[in-house]
Amino acid sequence: xxxxxxxxxxxxxxxxxxxxxxxxxxxVRGRLNDEVLRLxxxxxxxxxxxxxxxxxxxxxxxxxxxPYYNIEGLGIRFVASPRHADMLLVTGPVSRNMEAALLRTYxxxxxxxxxxxxxxCGCTGGIFGEGYASRGRVANVIPVDVAVPGCPPAPAxxxxxxxxxxxRARR
Amino acid sequence: xxxxxxxxxxxxxxxxxxxxxxxLDAQAWRAAAASAATAxxxxxxxxxxxxxxRGGGFRVYALLVCYEGLACLExxxxxxxxxxxxxxxxxxxxxxMQRAAYDLVGTRAINGAGQPADPRGWLRHTAWPExxxxxxxxxxxxxxxxxxxxxxxxxxxxxxGVHEIPVGPVHAGTIEPGHFRFSVVGERxxxxxxxxxxxxxxxxxxxxxxxxxxxxxMAGRISGDSSVGYAWAxxxxxxxxxxxxxxxxxxxxxxLLLERERIANHLGDLGYLGNDGGLAFGLAQxxxxxxxxxxxxxxxxxxxxxxxxxxPGGVCVDLEPAGIASLHxxxxxxxxxxxxxxxxxxxxxGLQDRFVxxxxxxxxxxxxxxxxxxxxxxxxxxxxxxxxxxCAPYDRLExxxxxxxxxxxxxxxxxxxxxxxxxxxxxxxxxDGLPPGAxxxxxxxxxxxxxxxxxxxxxxxxxxxxxxxxxGGSVRRCHPHDPSWQNWPALEHAILGNIVxxxxxxxxxxxxxxxxxxx
Numbered sequence: 091x092x093x094x095x096x097x098x099x100x101x102x103x104x105x106x107x108x109x110x111x112x113x114x115x116x117x118v119r120g121r122l123n124d125e126v127l128r129l130x131x132x133x134x135x136x137x138x139x140x141x142x143x144x145x146x147x148x149x150x151x152x153x154x155x156x157p158y159y160n161i162e163g164l165g166i167r168f169v170a171s172p173r174h175a176d177m178l179l180v181t182g183p184v185s186r187n188m189e190a191a192l193l194r195t196y197x198x199x200x201x202x203x204x205x206x207x208x209x210x211c212g213c214t215g216g217i218f219g220e221g222y223a224s225r226g227r228v229a230n231v232i233p234v235d236v237a238v239p240g241c242p243p244a245p246a247x248x249x250x251x252x253x254x255x256x257x258r259a260r261r
Numbered sequence: 262x263x264x265x266x267x268x269x270x271x272x273x274x275x276x277x278x279x280x281x282x283x284x285l286d287a288q289a290w291r292a293a294a295a296s297a298a299t300a301x302x303x304x305x306x307x308x309x310x311x312x313x314x315r316g317g318g319f320r321v322y323a324l325l326v327c328y329e330g331l332a333c334l335e336x337x338x339x340x341x342x343x344x345x346x347x348x349x350x351x352x353x354x355x356x357x358m359q360r361a362a363y364d365l366v367g368t369r370a371i372n373g374a375g376q377p378a379d380p381r382g383w384l385r386h387t388a389w390p391e392x393x394x395x396x397x398x399x400x401x402x403x404x405x406x407x408x409x410x411x412x413x414x415x416x417x418x419x420x421x422g423v424h425e426i427p428v429g430p431v432h433a434g435t436i437e438p439g440h441f442r443f444s445v446v447g448e449r450x451x452x453x454x455x456x457x458x459x460x461x462x463x464x465x466x467x468x469x470x471x472x473x474x475x476x477x478x479m480a481g482r483i484s485g486d487s488s489v490g491y492a493w494a495x496x497x498x499x500x501x502x503x504x505x506x507x508x509x510x511x512x513x514x515x516x517l518l519l520e521r522e523r524i525a526n527h528l529g530d531l532g533y534l535g536n537d538g539g540l541a542f543g544l545a546q547x548x549x550x551x552x553x554x555x556x557x558x559x560x561x562x563x564x565x566x567x568x569x570x571x572x573p574g575g576v577c578v579d580l581e582p583a584g585i586a587s588l589h590x591x592x593x594x595x596x597x598x599x600x601x602x603x604x605x606x607x608x609x610x611g612l613q614d615r616f617v618x619x620x621x622x623x624x625x626x627x628x629x630x631x632x633x634x635x636x637x638x639x640x641x642x643x644x645x646x647x648x649x650x651x652c653a654p655y656d657r658l659e660x661x662x663x664x665x666x667x668x669x670x671x672x673x674x675x676x677x678x679x680x681x682x683x684x685x686x687x688x689x690x691x692x693d694g695l696p697p698g699a700x701x702x703x704x705x706x707x708x709x710x711x712x713x714x715x716x717x718x719x720x721x722x723x724x725x726x727x728x729x730x731x732x733g734g735s736v737r738r739c740h741p742h743d744p745s746w747q748n749w750p751a752l753e754h755a756i757l758g759n760i761v762x763x764x765x766x767x768x769x770x771x772x773x774x775x776x777x778x779x780x
Contacts, residue, residue, distance in 0.1 A: 093601070093604060093605050093608070094605050097542075097601060097602070097605065104549060138434075138435045139431055139438075140435075140436070140438050140460070141438075142460045142462045142776075143460075143485070143776065144482040144776050145437055145485045145486055145776045146482065146485025146566060146568070148435055148436070148437065149485065149529070149566065151435050152435055152529065153551075153552060155548065156545075156548035156549055156551070156552050157545055157548065158549070158552050168434070168435060170433035170434070171433070172431075183462055185388075185459065185460050185779075186389075186405075186408055187386045187387075187388055187408075187458055187460070187461050188430065188438055188459050189408060190408065190411075191431050191459070217467075217479055217482055218462045218464070218467060220405070221402065221404075221462070221463040221467065222389055222395045222406070222463055223388050223389070223395070223461050223466075224462040224463055241482075244559075244565065
């Protein structure tokens, strides 16, 4: 136990300041009013759905929980059920085999809800594009509020997208 | 001729990988696979292609991993009878690959009784009709259909008190999609059946719309956590066909990138394994270490996951003395921290209680299922493409294989710890002996119809890429093969007799790719 405690003390606090919101990432404006967004943003619950990614974006979403980004420290957490979520974080081009599951997950999230498309594939279909097995970008299947490009987008960019969606200024 | 395949007229394939190919008739194809299996060969990959545009009907390829190297056994089928002998009784891992070959190309594996070996689809759910085979050349590149209703015949377990728990495709964490069907009594798992293919997005069809040199970008995105491994395997296949040989410096830099990919993934997994075992401290510590590695990657190579750093003919990154110094410093620091955290994991009774004897995969089961990579090494099988065949530059880096005997979660944790330390050793060795040389050599144009193979030991296991060139420098067919094909079925065995709450831990200890096998 002493080794463990010593390690915690030695490492200290690594958390960095979160990035400011960037309105350019918004795909629609004014869908939810500012007061609603402000309230959701105070304790945001996110459900992630991988709709067909290469799993690169997942690695960066995982990183949001590491001590540097410490997204839970901002009151933002990932939840196990869409029914507990305010926001869907969707990665990948939407594979046709995942289309029904994505739609059902979207329907299971209570209103008011937000959708973030993560990564080049989520934003445009990316390198996989549209085809017999892929529906391409997330917006082809469900409405998207904020789109974060990148292959994959760095954790700070994903965080910026999340904070933009809830119009949350840096504290 | 190879000792593993006596009497088979094999022709050597040029390139970095020791490989041969032979075209056989149906009877000889199956007999060769059976005799190779007796001699200890494994099935590396199996895929089909449509050859009707060349007047050849269809073709199925079985890539065998023999002691001598790779043997690519090819079987031609007439256009009106697209069937081949089932190999799943010889190599159980062939089952899903054969089903995928049917879904995509329409070539059916037929068993001894003259019946389809397993008529259920694997990659085809309902996105395209049953009588359409998207990898056939007469299916338009932009063809699409509306999805139908999905009815998959899971195997049901009957008995007093048996019930089913369906999980997925959307899981309760940041994980890739797949479906798990547990049959349980109380908490104990009687049976697990996986259903994958949710991420199938038509990667192989997409390859056929690309040029040979640009398709490496796609290869690097088959499984994002193994980007370097896939890109290298693809480059190896292309360079083999073109007769190009990257410089010593470029090969060593590729190995450096590959080892860093291994380090980053092992660090991440060790964190999550601690977390799933109830020690959140482990996740905080290891995810910090992983982030440090990724940040240095971004600084030195321009990308956190080193995507697009491996290019045909070499690499498009280089190291200055300052970069070498920072990698050395990182290695020293990382080794110290890993040792310290390993001692904490080892001493933690609660954690070890979760790890030891959990999710056991015996050496016999692992061998019969053809398990590869770190899961195989944790079950006592000596399989590591870096050690054998040790394609350049690994032949000069003398990697040491890290193995354990027990095949439980603890063994897979320990193999990861040891491989981390070994990767750091290899990294230092590369940094100490990096000769001058060109980062990238030109890759000559390739004639249509050439076949090239790539074989790389990624962090999860061996990655193959089989590449065939088309006219004008295009990709005719590309089949990337993920080690997860072999290892997913092993998870169904490792969970048996364990309790449902241990599944996340056992699953994480394998950490298999969905994207890589769904394609």
